[in-house]
Amino acid sequence: MVLESLRFSRVGGLEVLDQLLVPTEKKYIPVKGSEDAWRVVRSMQVRGAPLLAMVSALGLAVEALERAEKGSEKEAPGALQWLKERMTYLKTSRPTAVNLFNTMDALQEVVEHAAASGSSDKQIYYRYVEAAERMLEEDVQANKAIADAGADAILAAMKAKGREGQARVMTICNTGALATAGWGTALGVLRTLHARGRLERAFCLETRPYNQGARLTAFELVEDGLPGTLICDSMAAALMQCFGVDACVVGADRVVANGDTANKIGTYSLAVLSRHHGVPFYVAAPLTTLDVKLKDGSEIPIEERPDEELCSLKLDGKSFRIAAPGIGVWNPAFDVTPASLISGLVTDHGLIPKRSQDFDVTSFVSNKKRKTKS
Numbered sequence: 086m087v088l089e090s091l092r093f094s095r096v097g098g099l100e101v102l103d104q105l106l107v108p109t110e111k112k113y114i115p116v117k118g119s120e121d122a123w124r125v126v127r128s129m130q131v132r133g134a135p136l137l138a139m140v141s142a143l144g145l146a147v148e149a150l151e152r153a154e155k156g157s158e159k160e161a162p163g164a165l166q167w168l169k170e171r172m173t174y175l176k177t178s179r180p181t182a183v184n185l186f187n188t189m190d191a192l193q194e195v196v197e198h199a200a201a202s203g204s205s206d207k208q209i210y211y212r213y214v215e216a217a218e219r220m221l222e223e224d225v226q227a228n229k230a231i232a233d234a235g236a237d238a239i240l241a242a243m244k245a246k247g248r249e250g251q252a253r254v255m256t257i258c259n260t261g262a263l264a265t266a267g268w269g270t271a272l273g274v275l276r277t278l279h280a281r282g283r284l285e286r287a288f289c290l291e292t293r294p295y296n297q298g299a300r301l302t303a304f305e306l307v308e309d310g311l312p313g314t315l316i317c318d319s320m321a322a323a324l325m326q327c328f329g330v331d332a333c334v335v336g337a338d339r340v341v342a343n344g345d346t347a348n349k350i351g352t353y354s355l356a357v358l359s360r361h362h363g364v365p366f367y368v369a370a371p372l373t374t375l376d377v378k379l380k381d382g383s384e385i386p387i388e389e390r391p392d393e394e395l396c397s398l399k400l401d402g403k404s405f406r407i408a409a410p411g412i413g414v415w416n417p418a419f420d421v422t423p424a425s426l427i428s429g430l431v432t433d434h435g436l437i438p439k440r441s442q443d444f445d446v447t448s449f450v451s452n453k454k455r456k457t458k459s
């Protein structure tokens with residue numbers, strides 16, 4: 086069974102795997118409401134664009150259920166105002182992954198619609214919980230669809246080069262079951278290739294400075310029995326040069342209207358290296374990661390993390406300083422890969438058509454919306 090990043094039920098509430106303890110310990114911690122959800126996201130006990138959105142949505146669902154069951158009808162503020170205020174607060178945890186904002190906006194639409202059609206406070210809370218539960222199911226289904234489309238794209242690219250065997254695929258950060266509600270996006274593609282008997286090796290980059298690759302992806306590969314090799318970020322070029330890889334596949338935190346993509350710091354370097362070595366470079370993400378309100382990558386807000394993450398190493402709960410005190414530090418958590426370096430944007434609704442140097446994400450999204458409505 087694939088690792089569980091979270092467990093949710095109406096009776097048992099919400100628990101999340103504390104990713105700061107992985108791989109040393111597998112400990113689930115309770116999330117009792119929106120304050121806890123904000124805290125576990127902010128502290129990166131849970132991380133990964135789809136997961137941080139899901140944990141925020143479900144953390145609030147736990148509280149919404151409590152309020153529905155104890156009957157907060159006469160309490161001020163009413164359900165709609167209270168939920169909207171909590172959602173605004175949840176949006177302040179981390180700035181780059183748009184899934185959080187898209188998810189909160191979609192949930193807000195649900196409760197506004199319920200309020201406009203005359204629902205009681207209790208009904209509004211239940212509509213919220215049902216919508217969050219639906220999103221949880223949809224996340225896993227979306228990942229499976231992405232994984233199939235991504236595996237097909239990689240195998241087709243290999244075939245076009247006359248390669249019929251198993252694929253050697255490189256990835257960065259953690260985009261697996263631990264970054265989503267299950268299966269994963271880019272790592273889901275590797276899982277599906279493996280399930281089809283077509284994965285020779287997954288090469289995972291350590292992903293400095295937070296080491297999501299070494300701590301989390303390596304752990305998922307080992308736990309699930311996928312053939313995996315860990316390398317430092319600085320070894321990617323040498324590996325492509327010495328041994329060759331068939332494709333790179335990465336996740337995304339935000340894909341904007343022209344296809345420019347924000348993802349974990351180091352993704353852009355990997356895309357540049359891939360172009361130099363003629364390696365197809367794929368971005369795998371659900372529709373909830375698309376943000377057509379932004380024109381290009383220069384508009385994406387990039388989270389900057391504390392100096393401490395770069396200047397110290399953590400071991401057994403202790404922190405060891407490795408950089409000279411007083412040195413200046415720049416520590417962006419994400420970078421933007423220009424659309425021109427991306428061979429394919431793989432979504433749960435298939436590949437977004439590529440124009441010569443970019444992608445028309447806006448038309449893709451409006452076509453999907455039109456189809457869903459009809």
Ligand SMILES: CSC[C@@H](O)[C@@H](O)C(=O)COP(=O)(O)O
Nearest residue numbers: 132133134258260264336337349
């Ligand atoms: C399916 S996860 C896609 C991205 O969210 C992932 O690649 C990434 O950049 C995660 O960053 P993190 O800072 O660990 O939340």
